[in-house]
Amino acid sequence: EPEVTQTPSHQVTQMGQEVILRCVPISNHLYFYWYRQILGQKVEFLVSFYNNEISEKSEIFDDQFSVERPDGSNFTLKIRSTKLEDSAMYFCASSVTSGSGFTEQYFGPGTRLTVT
Amino acid sequence: LAKTTQPISMDSYEGQEVNITCSHNNIATNDYITWYQQFPSQGPRFIIQGYKTKVTNEVASLFIPADRKSSTLSLPRVSLSDTAVYYCLVGPRTVTDKLIFGTGTRLQVFP
Numbered sequence: 705e706p707e708v709t710q711t712p713s714h715q716v717t718q719m720g721q722e723v724i725l726r727c728v729p730i731s732n733h734l735y736f737y738w739y740r741q742i743l744g745q746k747v748e749f750l751v752s753f754y755n756n757e758i759s760e761k762s763e764i765f766d767d768q769f770s771v772e773r774p775d776g777s778n779f780t781l782k783i784r785s786t787k788l789e790d791s792a793m794y795f796c797a798s799s800v801t802s803g804s805g806f807t808e809q810y811f812g813p814g815t816r817l818t819v820t
Numbered sequence: 821l822a823k824t825t826q827p828i829s830m831d832s833y834e835g836q837e838v839n840i841t842c843s844h845n846n847i848a849t850n851d852y853i854t855w856y857q858q859f860p861s862q863g864p865r866f867i868i869q870g871y872k873t874k875v876t877n878e879v880a881s882l883f884i885p886a887d888r889k890s891s892t893l894s895l896p897r898v899s900l901s902d903t904a905v906y907y908c909l910v911g912p913r914t915v916t917d918k919l920i921f922g923t924g925t926r927l928q929v930f931p
Binding site (some may be wrong): 808809 | 858861865866890907918921923
């Protein structure tokens with residue numbers, strides 16, 4: 705069964721450093737998302753991406769965040785200058801439009817980001 | 821998006837049927853009800869979606885009464901591997917919509 709993959713599984717970085725989290729969505733999917741989950745808290749939406757542009761972003765997704773689909777397979781989330789409060793599990797998800805106009809979002813296993 | 825209310829936690833034993841009810845009193849006409857499952861340290865996984873009456877797949881059943889103000893996710897004969905957090909989401913069925921997760925129901929299955 706096709707699946708969303710994410711790398712690395714765990715990233716440790718120092719405050720103020722830039723990090724890039726990578727995702728490979730399912731190959732025929734057209735819509736891409738990033739979510740995050742701070743330990744013990746809810747899964748929170750960050751951004752959705754379609755047709756090489758951001759469709760929607762949350763208040764969390766400020767100027768320190770950016771997303772890119774540099775080629776036909778990867779989808780990346782960049783945090784320019786990490787803060788302690790960016791420590792969380794980051795999930796990539798993808799979905800594809802079906803004939804009925806909706807299908808579920810498929811989530812990757814996540815990248816645990818630890819900012820020290 | 822409609823606000824949902826579900827129990828914070830539930831306990832069960834292997835082999836039992838588990839029913840998790842979600843309340844969504846202000847559900848809109850074009851809203852669908854979707855359930856996701858999340859195992860520890862993993863991403864959420866779609867379980868089932870419905871609009872009204874009953875939907876069944878190989879994993880679960882979803883019961884939705886006529887007024888659609890609540891729904892019940894039914895897991896038949898749970899096993900230890902069903903221990904997870906279960907989320908009820910209510911919203912329009914559009915492909916670009918973000919998912920809004922609540923705190924979910926933490927199901928613990930005991931041997």
